[in-house]
Amino acid sequence: MGLRTRFTELVGIEHPIVQGGMMWVGRAELAAAVSNAGGLGILTALTQPTPDDLRREIDRCRRMTDKPFGVNLTILPSVSPPPYAEYRRAIIDSGVTIVETAGHRPQEHVEDFKAHGVTVIHKCTAVRHALSAERMGVDAISIDGFECAGHPGEDDIPGLILIPAAADKLTIPMIASGGFGDGRGLAAALALGADGINMGTRFCATVEAPIHERVKQFIVDNDERGTNLIFRKFHNTGRVAKNSVSDRVVEISTRDGAVFEDIRPLVSGAKGRTALETGDLDAGLVWAGQVQGLIHDIPTCAELVGRIVRDAQGIIVSRLAGMVADEVMA
Numbered sequence: 001m002g003l004r005t006r007f008t009e010l011v012g013i014e015h016p017i018v019q020g021g022m023m024w025v026g027r028a029e030l031a032a033a034v035s036n037a038g039g040l041g042i043l044t045a046l047t048q049p050t051p052d053d054l055r056r057e058i059d060r061c062r063r064m065t066d067k068p069f070g071v072n073l074t075i076l077p078s079v080s081p082p083p084y085a086e087y088r089r090a091i092i093d094s095g096v097t098i099v100e101t102a103g104h105r106p107q108e109h110v111e112d113f114k115a116h117g118v119t120v121i122h123k124c125t126a127v128r129h130a131l132s133a134e135r136m137g138v139d140a141i142s143i144d145g146f147e148c149a150g151h152p153g154e155d156d157i158p159g160l161i162l163i164p165a166a167a168d169k170l171t172i173p174m175i176a177s178g179g180f181g182d183g184r185g186l187a188a189a190l191a192l193g194a195d196g197i198n199m200g201t202r203f204c205a206t207v208e209a210p211i212h213e214r215v216k217q218f219i220v221d222n223d224e225r226g227t228n229l230i231f232r233k234f235h236n237t238g239r240v241a242k243n244s245v246s247d248r249v250v251e252i253s254t255r256d257g258a259v260f261e262d263i264r265p266l267v268s269g270a271k272g273r274t275a276l277e278t279g280d281l282d283a284g285l286v287w288a289g290q291v292q293g294l295i296h297d298i299p300t301c302a303e304l305v306g307r308i309v310r311d312a313q314g315i316i317v318s319r320l321a322g323m324v325a326d327e328v329m330a
Contacts, residue, residue, distance in 0.1 A: 003186075003309060006173040007140060007195035011098055011119060012068050014038030015309050016196025017186070018142070018175055019203045020150075021072020021100050021123075022287070023047055024273045025211060028057055032064030033208035033301035038309075041069040042100055046082055051090035058094040070098035070121070077104050084109065092116045100142065110136050121175065123198075125153030127166045130174070140173040141166065142198050148178030149201050149227075149289035151238050160192070167193025181291040183311020187320075190312070201289045207300045214279030215286060216298050224293025230267070230285075234260050241288035243281050245271075 005016045017039035019031060024047055031041030043061060048054040054071075061069055071091050075084055088109050091099060099113050102123035113120050114137055122133040123142040130141045143166050145159025146152045157165075163176045176189035177198035189197045203209060205219045218241065228246040230238045233253045240246045249263050271284025299307070 003190070003312060005190070005195040007175060010140060010173055011040055011070075013040050015305055016175075016190075017305055017308060018042065018121075018196060018198040020177065020198050020200030021070075021074070021102070022200050022204070023269065024276050025200075025204060025209060026072060027210045028061035028064055029210055030203065030206070030208050030301070031069050032061050033206070034203065034305070035065045035067040035069045037302040037305035038067075039301075039305050040098070041065070041067075043069065043071045045071050045073045045087045045091065051083065051086040054087060054090045055094055058091075058096060068098060069096075070100055071096050072100040072102065072123075073109060075101070075103040075106050075109065088112055092118065101138070106133075107136055110138055123177070125151070125162075126155055126157070127162070127169060130166050130170055134170055134172055138172070140175065140195075141170060142175040142177050145176070145178035147239075147290045149239050149287045151236065152178065154235060154237055159189075163189060163192040163194050178289060179291050181294040183308045183313075183315060185291075185294075186308055186312040187315040190316075199291075200287075201291050202295060202304070203301065204288070205295050205298050206304055207298060211276040212279030214281065215276055218281055218286065219288055219292050220295055220298060222288070222292040222295075224290045226292050227288060227290055230263075231260075233258065238287070239289055241286040241292070243286060245275075245282060245285055249285075 003016055008016050015038040019034040019041050021042040021044045023044055026042055026044030026047055031043050034041035045054050048057050098119045100121045101109055110120050120138040121140045121142050122138040124130050125144045130143055144152055145162045146156050159178050166174055173195040175196045175198045176194035180197040180199050181202040186197050205216045226242045227239050228242050228250050230249045245266055249266050252262050275283040275286050
């Protein structure tokens with residue numbers, strides 16, 4: 001028995017499990033492995049240094065899987081922004097049919113993707129932003145609770161509240177994100193009104209994740225307390241794994257009169273990439289969520305997805321059904 005939802009029907013996948021679009025991690029080997037396992041793998045557009053490199057990465061992913069996969073395009077305010085329109089054109093020209101957008105004012109990108117028949121999933125952290133994206137015409141929402149790695153927004157609403165609050169108001173399919181890593185989470189998300197789950201940190205601790213083995217083991221060894229919230233003072237909160245670098249960022253940020261320039265040298269994306277690729281856990285930030293406390297092994301993506309689905313099915317069909325009194329079932 002499978003778990004069929006509005007989202008699996010929308011994007012043509014077997015299981016309602018999506019791999020998060022993670023910077024430096026969302027490459028072809030991971031995306032293809034997730035898609036081959038029956039989920040939805042996601043390439044991260046801005047991991048590639050140029051739009052032409054993204055075209056080549058999309059081609060590489062196609063050589064590894066004949067299943068649906070998507071591309072994440074995150075739009076962030078910047079003094080010197082990447083050429084977002086050129087990345088968007090590379091995605092469209094490559095025939096990608098599923099895109100995850102995230103970040104700042106995605107309307108022009110959503111409109112162009114939709115005009116070319118692309119299914120758009122928009123990632124956000126608040127019900128009001130989800131409703132705005134629905135009005136904009138996106139096909140599905142991925143909503144991030146406070147437990148997530150990355151940027152959980154400034155409202156501090158955990159998934160147990162955020163997911164059903166969004167489900168109450170949205171009419172399009174919704175994927176729950178933040179804190180998911182096993183079958184219990186998938187069953188819970190479905191019960192709360194979601195149509196599937198998105199996992200980032202959990203997919204980092206898999207055989208196919210293109211990061212150093214020491215980083216994977218670091219995630220396994222951490223518990224649910226092993227994160228820091230950074231950038232709080234600057235109203236751009238981020239959740240990262242607790243290490244010497246993020247501890248230092250937190251310490252500097254709490255000083256009177258601290259400004260972002262005081263921590264900029266510690267938080268560069270290049271240093272985070274170095275940490276992921278070399279396994280030097282003190283080289284830069286490692287982005288990870290509270291779900292680290294539920295991660296105890298480093299399976300293949302196929303093993304992980306299969307286990308999550310089997311466990312969720314068991315919970316739904318056996319454990320929960322067994323709690324319902326016979327007279328209620330009659």
